[in-house]
Amino acid sequence: MRDFGLPPLATAPATGGLADSVYEVAGRDPGLVQLSRRAPDGEAWLPVTAAGFRDEVTGVAKGLLAGGVRFGERVAVMARTRYEWTLFCYALWSVGATVVPVYPTSSAEQVRWILADARATAVVVEHADHAMTVGAACDGLPLRAIWELDAGCVEELTALGRDLPDSVVHRHRRAVAPESVATLAYTSGTTGRPKGCVITHANLAAECDTLFAGWRDVLAGQGEQPAVLAFLPLSHIYGLMVQVVCLRGGVRLGHQPDLAPAALLPALASFRPTYLFAVPYVFEKVFDAARRAAQQAGRGKLFDRAVAVAVRHAEAEQRRERGEGPGPGPVLRTAHAVFDRPVYARLRAALGGRVRHATSGGSTLDPELGLFFAGAGIVIHDGYGLTETTAAITSQPPGRPRFGTVGRPLPGCAVHIAADGEIWVRGDVVFSGYHGDPEATGAVLHDGWFATGDVGRLDEDGFLTITGRKKDIIVTSSGKSLSPQLLEERLRRHPLISQCLVVGDDRPFVAALITLDAEAAEHWHRERGRRPSPGREAMVDQELHAEIQRAVSMANSAVSRAESIRAFRILPGEFSTADGLLTPSLKLRRGAIARAYAAEIDELYAS
Incomplete structure (x- = not known):
């Protein structure tokens, strides 16, 4: 058992x-450009000053009050990432309401569960299809x-509240305390129904102020105002x-x-962020697009x-930082410089040209991919967290990446490894419990420590490496236990x-379901002068199978024979x-995938 913690940076x-x-x-600073909005042509970005955003937030907040929203009530927001999401979020917080985020592709059943569990009194949706989904769920x-x-609800609410004085909003806002609930953030529901995590204003403030205090210098470019898309x-x-990091720290925010990739890369090129917050999927797609x-x-x-040189260069830099070597030698430095213009600079330009640091979260970043990006001039700080920890609770320290790990505990947080290897964490970012579910809360909170299940x-040195999730451990019928994470990560390379x-739980051996990158598969076929194998044809394409x-x-080659994949199936999508x-x-929603492809899994073992 080990513990590691750091004193807080922010109060x-x-x-x-x-x-x-x-x-x-x-x-x-009323003239500070706090946000940028897409112009109607979809190309240019229009500035929104701090004063302008405040006035819009106040206008919508007054409309919410006039429309019947009361202090402490819960209002759901079901929309994609867009300017109005942020506008409503801060308007709701201004009147003391709790935001209940709903993922925009949720089914009617999922929407009904969240709205009923949260006891939401109103819903903000993006378009008519969402309204129909909510309508079908809210009986x-x-x-x-x-x-x-x-349908213009921003203008509608602003007009509705026009006659209310601003002071009414400020009275509500000043009644909000740090321990007030800011959001009921529902877990992703990889197993069972989503649970509503009670996240307070203090939880989010602690998370965002700590990140901004520690990462302020890497958020910005060369003395510029930092900008995040x-x-x-x-x-x-x-x-x-x-979103909260940007608005608390004066970082220009776009949506x-x-x-x-076909939509994201042009947006990055036009917005030109100084920092990137992403998940491994995004970095993988950027790399794949550059290679194609x-x-x-x-x-x-x-x-x-160039990839090989970048990885070796970053490895040498990392060894130097740890006091284990002199850094890149003259031959490696020369090769690295030669590849900068034709390869590395092009990659940086694809992200807007100003990004030199980034954060990856959601799942562990492949270490070789992290080394490549670092060698190409973009250092990715891998982090780890859950909904219950208000996002990150560990991260690679600025300037001190250790690829293959998810970093050290954030200042003010601590990590403990239990006897069975489970990760326990504590700190001001840890939630107060699951809404309306004391039994589930008691199962994971122990004297201030949260048992993550990972x-x-x-x-x-306190750097954490994730080796798997307790519930994902596979036990074959021969009794062999293994975590699927290593094999899955290596295959995705x-x-x-x-x-x-x-897969392989209670089965005689380990097998795998595999999906293909459509663009990469099309390019692979073209290089060989072959017609692409669409959908189900790919499942029986012998050359592709080989x-x-x-x-x-x-x-x-990274695991023992007993842990190795003996059979696999290429899926049509x-x-x-x-x-x-x-x-x-x-x-991955493992249980849902296993149920959806139960017949294919059975065929793998039958054959």
């Missing part, structure tokens, strides 16, 4: 709530209003945390609703050599493989949030 607020920062920043629920963003779902605690572009231009071998280890689920078999064999097989943070 927890003694009074007030999260909305106060909007009014304080506007009072201190018998005490909903007083459904406001639709695309939010593209993670604001319905997830990670995305919500990014991008679509995570697909190089191959299509006839520079595939050059790109591969398994890991701490090194001598192959450019053709998008996702992988390792290529994936090579990837499986490479992954198996990727897992998605829309079909309920991925969480909002793009984690």
Whole structure:
């Protein structure tokens, strides 16, 4: 058993709530560009000053009060990541209401569960389809209003509250205390129904102020105002945390609703952020797009050599930081400089040209991918956290990455490894419990420590490595126990493989379900002068099967024979949030996938 903790960097607020920062920043620096909005043409970004945002928040807050929202009530927001999400969030906090985020692709059943469990009194939706979903789910629920963003509800509410004095909003705002509930953030529900995590204003303030205090210098570019493009779902605690960091720290915030590379990369290029908050999926897709572009231009071998040099350069830098070596030698430095313009600079330009540091969360970043980005001039600080910990509770320290780990506890937090390897954490960021579920709360909170359900280890410097999740441990029928994480991570390194689920619980051997990256597969076929194998044809394509078999064999080299994958199936399409097989943070919903593909799994073992 090991423990590691750090003293706090930031002091927890003694009074007030999260909305106060909007009014304080506007009072201190009214002309500061606090946000940027997409212009109607979808290309340009229009500035929103701190004073302008404050006035919009106040206008919507008055409309909410006039529309019947009362202090302490819970209002759900069901929309993609867009400017109005942030506007409503701060308007609700200004009147002392609790925000209940709902993921925009949720089914009617999921929406009904969350609205009923939270006892929401109103819902903000993005468009008519969401309104229909809520309408189908809310029969018998005490909903007083459904406001639709695309139908002009911002203007409607602002007009509704126009005759109320601003002082009414400020009276509500000043009644909010740090221990007031800011959000009921529902877990992703990888197993069972989502649970509502009670996250207070103090939890989010502690998280965001600590991150801003420790990472302030790397958030900005060369003396510029820091800028962050939010593209993670604001319905997830990670995305919500990014929003609050920006508005508390004077960081210019933009919104991008679509995570697909074809939409995200142009948005990054036009917005030009100084820092990136993302999940491993985004970094993987950026890397894959860069490699495909190089191959299509006839520079595939050059790109591969540049990757190898970047990884070696970053490894040498990391060893120097740890006092274990002199750093990159002259030959390596020269090779690194040669590859900068044709490869590394192009990658940085794809992210807008100003990003030099980033944060990865949601799941563990592949260490080789982290080394490559560091060698290319973008240091990714891998972190670890859960909804129950208000997002991150560990992170790579600025300037001191240790790839393959998720960093050290954030200042003010502590990590403890229990006797069975489970990770326990504590700190001001840890939630107060599950809404209306004392039994589930008691099962995970122990004298201030939160039992995460994840398994890991701490090194001598306090860096945490995640080795798996207790509930995901596979036990074969022969009694062999293994964590699927290592095999899945190694398989995803192959450019053709998008996702992988390792199975084998109570089975005679380990097997895998594999999905392909559609663009990578199309490029792979074109390079070989072949017609792409769409959908189910890919499942019986022998040449493609042989290529994936090579990837499986490479992954198996990292484990014992008893833990190795003996059979696999290529699936006709990727897992998605829309079909309920991925969480909002793009984690696999293992149980749901196993149920959806039960026949395919049975066939693997029957054959």
